Amino acid sequence: MLIGPQNLAENLRKVRARIAAAAAQCGRNADSITIVAASKSQPAAVIEAAARAGLEHFGESYLKEALEKIAAPAAIPVTWHFIGRLQANKTRPVAESFSWVHSVDRLRLAQRLSAQRPYHAPPLNVCIQVSLAAEPGKGGAAPADARALAAAVAELPRLKLRGLMCLPPEERLLERQRRWFAELRRIFDDLNAAGASLDTLSMGMSGDLEAAVLEGATLVRIGTALFGPRPPA
Ligand SMILES: *Cc1c(COP(=O)(O)O)cnc(C)c1O
Numbered sequence: 001m002l003i004g005p006q007n008l009a010e011n012l013r014k015v016r017a018r019i020a021a022a023a024a025q026c027g028r029n030a031d032s033i034t035i036v037a038a039s040k041s042q043p044a045a046v047i048e049a050a051a052r053a054g055l056e057h058f059g060e061s062y063l064k065e066a067l068e069k070i071a072a073p074a075a076i077p078v079t080w081h082f083i084g085r086l087q088a089n090k091t092r093p094v095a096e097s098f099s100w101v102h103s104v105d106r107l108r109l110a111q112r113l114s115a116q117r118p119y120h121a122p123p124l125n126v127c128i129q130v131s132l133a134a135e136p137g138k139g140g141a142a143p144a145d146a147r148a149l150a151a152a153v154a155e156l157p158r159l160k161l162r163g164l165m166c167l168p169p170e171e172r173l174l175e176r177q178r179r180w181f182a183e184l185r186r187i188f189d190d191l192n193a194a195g196a197s198l199d200t201l202s203m204g205m206s207g208d209l210e211a212a213v214l215e216g217a218t219l220v221r222i223g224t225a226l227f228g229p230r231p232p233a
Contacts, residue, residue, distance in 0.1 A: 008046075009053045011226045015209070019220065022213035033213060036081050038205070038223035040065065041230045044072040050226065051076040059083040059102070059221050063090055070097050083165075083202075083221055085139045092116045095158075100125040102165040102202050102221075105141045110153045117158035124158060127165040127202050130187060132180050138167055143187055150191050150198075163200030163218070164188050170207065177211035185216045 015035060023030040036057040039047050047058060047069060060066030061084030070080055081100040088108055094101060095116035104110050104126045117124045128150055131140025141149050146164070154161045164187060168180035181203050192198055204212025206225035213220070224230065 004049075007228070008049055008226065011228075012050075012053050012055065015222055015225050018209060018225075019213055022210040026214050028213065032218060034219045036083070036202075036219055036221045037226055038083065038221045039069075039227070040084075040223065042227050044069045044074075046227065047078070048075060051078050055226075057081060057219075061085075063093060067093055067097060081221075088112060095124060096121075098124070100127070100162075102127045103129045103139060104153065105129045105131070105139050105149075107149060107152050110149075110156055110159060114156035114158040119158075123160040125162045125200075126153065126159050127163050127200055128153065128161070129165045129167070130184060132166055132183050133169050135169060140166070143183070146187050147191060147194065150196055154196065161196070161198065163198040163202065164191075165202035168203075168208075174211050177208040178215055181208075181212050181215035181217065188216075 019033050020030040023033060034057060035055060036059040037050055037055045038059045040061040057079045059081040080098045081102060082094050082098045083102045086094060086103050086109055091109060091112040095113045096118055101113060101124060113124055128146060129140040130143055130146050131138060132143065150161060153159060164184055166184045171177045184203055185201060188198055188201055200219055201217050202219045202221065204217045204220035206222055209220045209222065
């Protein structure tokens, strides 16, 4: 189902209102929270409509699909984030075509991304994905390994370590959603207390963005609340 520009503008308005309400509830400035539109399965024309509606950041999860969209001619330039699972043998096009990678969960990936980042491009912004519940199939470094990994990634010359990302188990209750995000926030605060200068907490999706904002998210990745339900994969 294709989503029209009117729906998109209306959906974006609703997402912004949800972010603003949660931010107000905890005394945060809503401007400190960036929306990354999770645009997997959305065609280039929808991304263009979303850019016209005011979205600047787009997150893609599947590399082949993403590269086709990034290569498509675009009237409005946007910033591309890779938010999916990344295989070590697929790092080069990611290093070449994206501005951000949210799913770095092992040093080998980070080393390859750094080595393959074109010298004329600015450093690649990266987040370390942390697996809070050790769910199989989701990726992410163990919380106990996050500190050593962050220290090693921060040394890589062509990467800029920005922060942490999580994709916690789906929860329906706000309090339970908050517990996962609070845990990522704790790791983030520990790293900064140990001398890192992280500014990004990539957490929260369509179903749990309020909980994420209440726990300090600076970047929320929103798919269905903007674009409607995805077609089955
Ligand atoms: C698809 C996706 C999202 C957005 O999920 P919605 O529930 O549709 O908002 C966020 N993060 C990642 C990593 C995704 O793959």
